[in-house]
Amino acid sequence: MADEDRIEELVHQVKxxxxxxxxxxxxxxxxxxxxxxxxLRWPRKSIRVNTLKISVQTxxxxxxxxxxxLEPVPWCPEGFFIQHPTGRRDIGNLEEHxxxxxxxxxxxxxxxxxxxxxxxxxxxxxATAAPGSKTTQMAAMMRNEGVILANELDASRIASLKANLExxxxxxxxxxxxxxxxxxxxxFDAILLDAPCSGTGTLSKSLKPLxxxxxxxxxxxxxxxxxxxTHAYSLLKPGGRxxxxxxxxxxxxxxxxxxxxxxxxxxAETLPISLPGGSPAFTVLEGSVFDxxxxxxxxxxxxxxxxxxxxxxxxxxxx
Ligand SMILES: C[S@@+](CC[C@H](N)C(=O)[O-])C[C@H]1O[C@@H](n2cnc3c(N)ncnc32)[C@H](O)[C@@H]1O
Numbered sequence: 001m002a003d004e005d006r007i008e009e010l011v012h013q014v015k016x017x018x019x020x021x022x023x024x025x026x027x028x029x030x031x032x033x034x035x036x037x038x039x040l041r042w043p044r045k046s047i048r049v050n051t052l053k054i055s056v057q058t059x060x061x062x063x064x065x066x067x068x069x070l071e072p073v074p075w076c077p078e079g080f081f082i083q084h085p086t087g088r089r090d091i092g093n094l095e096e097h098x099x100x101x102x103x104x105x106x107x108x109x110x111x112x113x114x115x116x117x118x119x120x121x122x123x124x125x126x127a128t129a130a131p132g133s134k135t136t137q138m139a140a141m142m143r144n145e146g147v148i149l150a151n152e153l154d155a156s157r158i159a160s161l162k163a164n165l166e167x168x169x170x171x172x173x174x175x176x177x178x179x180x181x182x183x184x185x186x187x188f189d190a191i192l193l194d195a196p197c198s199g200t201g202t203l204s205k206s207l208k209p210l211x212x213x214x215x216x217x218x219x220x221x222x223x224x225x226x227x228x229x230t231h232a233y234s235l236l237k238p239g240g241r242x243x244x245x246x247x248x249x250x251x252x253x254x255x256x257x258x259x260x261x262x263x264x265x266x267x268a269e270t271l272p273i274s275l276p277g278g279s280p281a282f283t284v285l286e287g288s289v290f291d292x293x294x295x296x297x298x299x300x301x302x303x304x305x306x307x308x309x310x311x312x313x314x315x316x317x318x319x
Contacts, residue, residue, distance in 0.1 A: 003041065007037055010207070014036060014210060015213065018210060018213055024286060025251070026301075031303075034303040037303070038302040038303035039201075039203040043204040043307075044081050044306060044307065045083065045089055046107040046307075047079070047082050047091060047102040047105065048102065048103045048105045048110055049080070049101065049102060050078075050102060050103060050140055050168050052139065052140050052143070052169045053100050056077065059096065059102065062101075063094075063096065067084060068084050069082070069083045069084070070082055074276040074277060075114055075275045076111065076114050081107065100169055103136055103137070103164070103168060106205075107307045107308075108300045108307040108308045109134065109247070109310070110137060111275055111298075111310060112245040112312055113137040113138045113243075115275070116138070116241065116242075117190075118138045118148075119141075119142065119146070121142075121146040122142065122146045122189040123146060123149075123189050124142070124146065124188060124189065124192070125151065125192070125232070126148055126192050126194075127232050128151065128152065128153070128180060128193065128195060129150035129151055129175075130152040130157035130158060131157060131161055132150065133164075134192055135148060135150045135161065135170070138192065139172055140170075144170065144171055145172060146172060147172055148172055148173045149173075149185065150175050150176070151175075151177070151180055153177070153178065153180065155177055158175060158177055161175060162175065180228055180231065180232065181227050181228055182231075183231070185235065186236075187235075187237045188235055188237060190241050190242070191235065191240070191241075191242040191243070192243050193242060193244050193245070194243075195228055195229070195246050195253075196225075196228075197246035197247060198213065198217065198248045199248060200248045200249045201300070201302070201311075218252045221248075221253055222257050225246070226260050229257060229258075230261060230264060233261070233265060233268065236317045238318065238319045239316070239318070239319035240316070240317050241316045242314075242316075243312060243313070243315075244257075244258065244312075244313050245311060245312045246310070247308060251290075253311075254294075254311040254313075255281050255282050255285070259290045259291040263291070268317065269293070270294070270296040270313060270316070271316055273298055273312065273314050275298045275300070275312070278298035278300050278304075278312075279301055279304060281296075281311070296313060296314070299311050
């Protein structure tokens, strides 16, 4: 079935309450129609070059010599959308993948490490790390210098985290398995909290978020996200920075979580971030007024960025 026909079929299966909610968020039925079609499209394949093993230029030349077409991801210098004229999509079968020269990573997922900008020599906590897309990206940004503590709750996901670290030649990472809300080490220069979420930004990969979607489910997740965020912030050193990100488009999991967090932490600061194609977060929505600091957050809408949806904010603990 052609992709357009498949999308048309799926559009009609979306729950009316979901549609109504997103029409309100996006301001019109027309914007919703553009959003849902972009969100349901097969994901655009993208890779990140692993600069621990190869330069961007050399990798580019190598893949282009094999007929692949690479187009830069606007917010990540090592990221590329990738296409082959024959339509082949099996990047995971490439020699360059086996050698750890590239990581297949959705383009929007490259943004949180870029915003956190971990530096060589820093002590970094990746609070919810598996399967390690962002851990490996941060290790490359740190040139394998300094330490990343990569934590994951789910034991079954640790194997893929480990395998990815090995394949990418990362050696500045220590893996821990624990509930991030009970983690006790502190004094981090930088923390990435890529929180578990409803995944409403990732409909291109799975339709499950549409099935699960309910206000009750979102509220349950937002409580977990709030406790993860408040605990993570407590482990940050003064002057340290924290990125809170989700692959959810829901204000309940993003602006509302942050508003509760800022009420508890009036001293916390947010910093402006620049991500081409991103939209500002909501400051007011259906009678709710969010904390004014959320104005610095960025949301990727699939119909605007041509990627999965994402939400990102950079928080700083005053020195
Ligand atoms: C969005 S995924 C992280 C993706 C990862 N950052 C990456 O880029 O590859 C969220 C992860 O959080 C884990 N998780 C859920 N609850 C957690 C908790 N309380 N403590 C630590 N990890 C948790 C999930 O098992 C899942 O692997």
